[in-house]
Amino acid sequence: xQGERRPAKTTxxxxxxxxxxxxxxxxxxxxxxxxxxxxDILLDHVPDDLRSQSYPRARGVVLTSNTPxxxxxxxRADTVEPFPSAVSPSVQVWLTLCPPAAGHANQPSA
Numbered sequence: 331x332q333g334e335r336r337p338a339k340t341t342x343x344x345x346x347x348x349x350x351x352x353x354x355x356x357x358x359x360x361x362x363x364x365x366x367x368x369x370d371i372l373l374d375h376v377p378d379d380l381r382s383q384s385y386p387r388a389r390g391v392v393l394t395s396n397t398p399x400x401x402x403x404x405x406r407a408d409t410v411e412p413f414p415s416a417v418s419p420s421v422q423v424w425l426t427l428c429p430p431a432a433g434h435a436n437q438p439s440a
Contacts, residue, residue, distance in 0.1 A: 344385040344427075346376055373406055381427040388427055394419040 351368045354360060361367055380388050391413055392399050400421060404410050409424040 342385070343387040343389055343424075344380045344383075346388055346390040349373075349376070369402055373403070377425055377427050385427050388425045390423040390425075391416060391420050392423055394421055 349372050351372070355366075355368050377388060390403065392403060394400060395418070400410070403423045406425070407423040408426050410421050411424075413420040413422040
């Protein structure tokens with residue numbers, strides 16, 4: 331999320347393209363030794379960054395075959411629903427970042 335800042339958004343939604351954690355940094359040993367849970371850190375930082383840019387919502391898409399990722403984001407998302415237009419079976423994961431501007435519905439646009 332580092333780099334060039336774009337103008338703040340007050341409508342629409344932000345898309346989270348991808349984030350991942352190296353397998354060695356997901357192990358129980360790593361978590362015990364370091365006290366860090368990298369997926370939690372990432373999923374905490376992304377909404378904070380997007381919220382600072384005034385995006386009202388964010389959407390991520392997760393392959394349904396990635397069961398650990400679906401379970402992880404399902405506990406943090408407002409809405410998890412099928413993503414019918416995906417090439418591979420997937421779910422859309424929606425996060426509410428900030429209240430919508432007056433007169434704007436807090437729903438994704440089609």
